[in-house]
Amino acid sequence: MITDYVFTSQSVTEGHPDRLCDTISDAIVDAFLRQDSTSRITAECALSKNVIFLATRFASEAIVDIPEIARSIIKGVGYRPKDFNAAECTVVTSQIEQSKTPREMNFSSIDEEIDLITVSHQTTVFGYACQHTPELMPLPITLANQLARQLSKARRHAGIAYLSPDCTSQVGVEFANDIPSRIDSITLITGCEDPDSLPAFAQIEEDLRHHVINPVFRKASIKPDNLTRITINPNGPYIRSGPSAHSGMTGRKTDSDTYGSFARHCGSALSGKGPSRIDRVGAYAARYAAKNIVAAGLAEQCEVQLSYSIGFPGPVSVYLTTKGTGVIEDIEIRKRLLRHFDFRLGAIIRDLELRELTQKYDGLFYQKLPVNGHFGDNGLPLPWEKTDKAELLVE
Structure with a gap:
């Protein structure tokens, strides 16, 4: 070895076309959650010279001017008008409005009802932490x-x-x-x-x-x-x-969004997805778990893998490896992990308060993540970066 x-x-910096698309997509997510915290929203963006394409699917009571959000983000980045004119660029939208389910309208954090909230996408997500830096990245x-x-x-x-x-x-x-x-x-x-x-x-x-x-x-x-x-x-x-000079698209910078390819990641875009999308919030939950394991001193590094199937409230498999750095056996760490972490979709939304973050932080939360970073010390109060369960894992 x-x-x-x-x-x-x-x-990449904030004006890289891919990063710009991520920021626009998450700004749309914030715009819906600002007005309606129970919104279900996905937003994807592609852009080239003076052209923006936006595809959104949403179930929400919010009224959002999607083209204006895109223009304001591009204007804020600060390109010269001859490179990208935010006021005069063409914006093409595809908007599909959907209906909310009863569970979205009456979301309950009662534990027995969490099992009724099932995932709508199959995915395998990864979380990682190591001792390289104080933030365990x-x-x-x-x-x-x-x-x-x-x-x-x-x-x-x-x-x-x-x-x-x-x-x-x-x-x-x-x-x-x-x-x-x-x-x-x-x-x-x-x-x-x-x-x-x-x-x-x-x-x-x-x-x-x-x-x-x-x-x-x-x-x-x-x-x-x-x-x-x-x-x-x-x-x-x-x-x-x-x-x-080059086009951009949401979700093409997942290596810098996550662990710089030093550890595995799902490959799915993190940006442009509301709290009901397991391929985003599951990655946050997996990072939360891995970071607490390393913070507890149980291992020098840790990777947590969660696999989800459509129709199930929680993962169909949970895998953990410390790559030989654990102070106790990985199987024992996994037992402690499952004792203190709930990886069901509804529990992740509840425990990390993912629906409330936008309103809690003056209407802007998710759109700050692409530029500042989804993990580590980025100056934002990221709930999945807390190490509040480290002491529980030691026991």
């Missing part, structure tokens, strides 16, 4: 996401006007005996807002080191060294970026 290796993860994706967020912050607040909203980051971490030991590589690829005012490459490199790389690694436990390969725009900055 290879224990010394380099593992690399990547992330893999280090490569944590650093890649931090760099992506810092790129957006630098564009907005550090006066680096030439940066496009569409940039990418990549971090390679060297592992020794399966433990992060050093930073092997850092890559930043940036778009250019205005090629006529583009500074010299030396200035771009200095700006990105000072305003992006240094702030991210200032408090990091592992910092770049003299052998770290730092690559900035190896082919030059992209003069055309964003939707004018």
Whole structure:
């Protein structure tokens, strides 16, 4: 078994077309939940140069201007009008209104009635946690996401006007005996807002080191060294970026949404789905379980797999592995997990308060996840990131 290796993860900024589609889809989810917390909603988005396609299916009492939501999100990202004109772009919608079921209108958190809430999609979801970082996330994706967020912050607040909203980051971490030991590589690829005012490459490199790389690694436990390969725009900055250069679609960034491919994930989109979709909320529940196991000190890393079938309220199988790092047998950890976690759909909605989050946080919750991250320390009060059951698992 290879224990010394380099593992690399990547992330993208808020203006990357795929990430933009994720944000629009989740903004639509929030818009419905703001008015009607019992809404059932799925929203998918695709976009290209000055064209947006939105497909939504919903059962809700809410009245939502879906095209206007898309325009406002694109405007907020800050593309130049000639790259993407939010006010004048074409918006094509397909909206299918459905009827609520009695269980949606009269959702009950009474335990006996949770069994009446069955899943409507078959899926297998994964949750993962490890000791790389304080938030118990893999280090490569944590650093890649931090760099992506810092790129957006630098564009907005550090006066680096030439940066496009569409940039990418990549971090390679060297592992020794399966433990992060050093930073092997850092890559930043940036778009250019205005090629006529583009500074010299030396200035771009200095700006990105000072305003992006240094702030991210200032408090990091592992910092770049003299052998770290730092690559900035190896082919030059992209003069055309964003939707004018490449298309986007909801759900195409599941690696950076989850664990940077360091651990398994379902492959289904997380964004654009309301709390009734098990392929989204099941992934949150699995992460919640895995994180509490590692936080309890039962293992250095843990993966939880939940498989659901249509018509059943809970998983048809629950698999757990600590990959040989558990302090007790995996079978015993699994017994404790099933004793203290309820993976039925209705219980996940109830215990994590997934229907109330949008209204609880001033009408905006889910749309913040694509850019800030669905897992780890992203500055948001994510209920599935709590470790409130760690002590129970020790017993």
